[in-house]
Amino acid sequence: MPRVTFTPNLKKHLDCPPSDMDGATVxxxxxxxxxxxxxxxxxxxxxxxxxxxxxxxxxxxxxIKDRVQLTDVVTAESEVYVMQALSGG
Amino acid sequence: MSERLYVGTRKGLFTLDRIANGWNITNVDFLGEPASMFLQDPRDGRLYTSLTLGHFGVKLHRSNDRGKSWEECGVPAMPEGAEVPIMTMDGSPSPMKPASLSEIWALEAGGADQPDLLWAGTIPAGLYRSTDFGSSWQLVESLFHIEERMKWFGGGKDDAGIHTICVDPRDSQHVTVAISCGGVWETHDTGETWTLRGEGLRAEFMPPDLQFDPNIQDAHRLASSAADPDVMWVQHHNGIFHSTDGGHQFREIEDVKPSVFGFAVCAHPHDPQTAWFVPGVKDECRVPVDGQLVVTRTRDGGQTFESLRDGLPQEQCYDIVFRHGLDVDETGERLAMGSSTGGLWISEDEGDSWTCVSNILPQIYCVRFER
Structure with missing residues (x-):
């Protein structure tokens, strides 16, 4: 099952601990x-x-390449990191 | 007179209280976050703060206990598949791009007889209603799908936005909104139907045949007097405009020193002849004229103006007061003014004199007295 980890910068807004979730795409x-x-x-x-x-x-x-449809492939062993870009600060 | 002022800044929401010897910052909420819009609902005391997070989008927070605690509520959303035009200046058909909420630009309470109703104006230009204290928002479809929207365009922002929502105190179903750049629109049925107003507004920056087109006017801010809501003032990109018939017809006022350019305007709540403006050098220069910060005030319905400068910096000043950076309290005696470079001034004598509360705050987006 792919593991999804979120930037720690989100913690001041809401809890979002790492989680193992089924899915074939982002x-x-x-x-x-x-x-x-x-x-x-x-x-x-x-x-x-x-x-x-x-x-x-x-x-x-x-x-990932597809930021609109989010079709990039995720495998059962994948590590998915959702991060804050350096732009936008 | 109001004893509390809320200041939305690039780095949080500041609360100031009037104490014996002046105004003190007594609290900072959302430190580090852009608190771009704020509402204190005078009907129930609830507070609403909109955060425009650089990475994670627009969030709205509500306080039911006068700021002691906050909870995140809902935000307006653009309809699925909605698009906004990308401006072209050569008359060719506008290409489109997906619409996505970038900012809540206006938050207002409904009338006293509509205790559950809140209004929000957004960028891209959308008008929204909430009847559950901001937990959810419903798009006013009638205005969003109006044909003229395809000719609106951004003024200072990438997309057109609704920055002013005036609820008529005589009739809560009568609401006037102002859009940069999309003119002045009026509803008499709480948003079911809309009429484009603003005859007489002039956009010098447009091609000659479009200069008086009401649909493309850049009203930077619109204010109406609670004493006579038919009296409306517009601080327009092009100058100062005055209406005495609820915004149907405006008169341009051209001879105001030191400048007719600016963003903010406030109308006196008890004297429809009185209004305040904060002038600057047009267009993209946007600094005080001659480095001197002044407030201009008319007391005779725009026939004459005086420059108020007592207590304001008069040399090497580069503070600009944007649309929501000027407020007057419900007595008309106290004014607050916050600048692009973190200057905050308060007047307790209708603008005759000003006291600097701070000139080292973060960029100030909005100032609002408790009502």
């Missing part, structure tokens, strides 16, 4: 997280369900 994996943490969705995705401009997602140390 979208499926994040949707599984959001199903258990509904507030978190608005911090990571905008109101058109795209990745926020100043949020980055890495799968096994590679930044």
């Amino acid at each position: 979208r499926e994996t994040l949707d599984a997280v959001f199903a258990e943490n509904t507030r978190l969705r608005g911090y990571i995705l905008d109101d058109q369900s795209r990745l926020r401009k100043h949020v980055m997602v890495f799968i096994d140390n590679e930044a």
Whole structure:
């Protein structure tokens, strides 16, 4: 099951501990997280369900390519990191 | 007179209280976060603070205990698939881009007879209503889907936005909103239907045939007098405008020293002849004229203006007061003014004299007295 870890900078806004979630794509994996943490969705995705401009997602140390549909593939062994970009501060 | 002032800044929400020898900062909430808009609902005392987080988007927080504690509530959302036009200046068809909320630019309470109703104006330009104290927001579809929206464009921001929502104290269903750049719109049925107003507003910066088009006007801020809500003042990108018929027809006032350019305007709550402005050098220069910060005030419905400068910096000053950086309390005696470079001044004599509370605050987005 892929493990999803969120930037510690989110902790001052809400709790979002690392979690193991099923999913074959970034979208499926994040949707599984959001199903258990509904507030978190608005911090990571905008109101058109795209990745926020100043949020980055890495799968096994590679930044994802599809920030709109979030179709990048996630495997059962993947480490997914949702990070705060250096832009936007 | 109001004894408490809230100041939304680039680095948090500051609360100031009037004590024996002046105004003191007594609390800071959301330290480090951009507190871009604030509302204290005079009907129930609830506080609302909008945060425009650089990474994680727009958030709205509510306090039911006068700021002792806060809880996150809902935010307006652009409809799924919504788009906004990208401005073209050559008349060619505007390309479109997905609409996504970038800022809550206005927060206002409904009328006394609408105790559950809150209004929010956003960038991109959307008007929203909440009837559950901000827990959820509903788009006013009638204004969002109006054909003219495709000709609105950003003024100072990338996209058009609603920065002013005036609820008529005589009739809560009568609401006037102002849009940069999308003119002045009026509803008499709480947002079911809308009429474009603002005849007489002039946009010198547009091509000649479009200069008087009401739909593209950049009203930086609109204020109406509670004493006579038909009296409206607009601090426009192009200058100062005055209406005595609820914003249907405006008269341009061109000869105001030191400048007619500015962003903020406040109307006296008890004297419809009196209003205040904070002038600057147009357009993108945006500094006080000659490095001297002044407030201009009319007491005769715009026939004459005086420059008020007692207590304000008169040399090497580069403070600009943006749209929501000026407020007057419910008596009309106390004014507060916060600047782009963290200057905060308060007047307790209708602007005749000013006291600097601080000139080292973060950038100030909005000032609002407790009501």
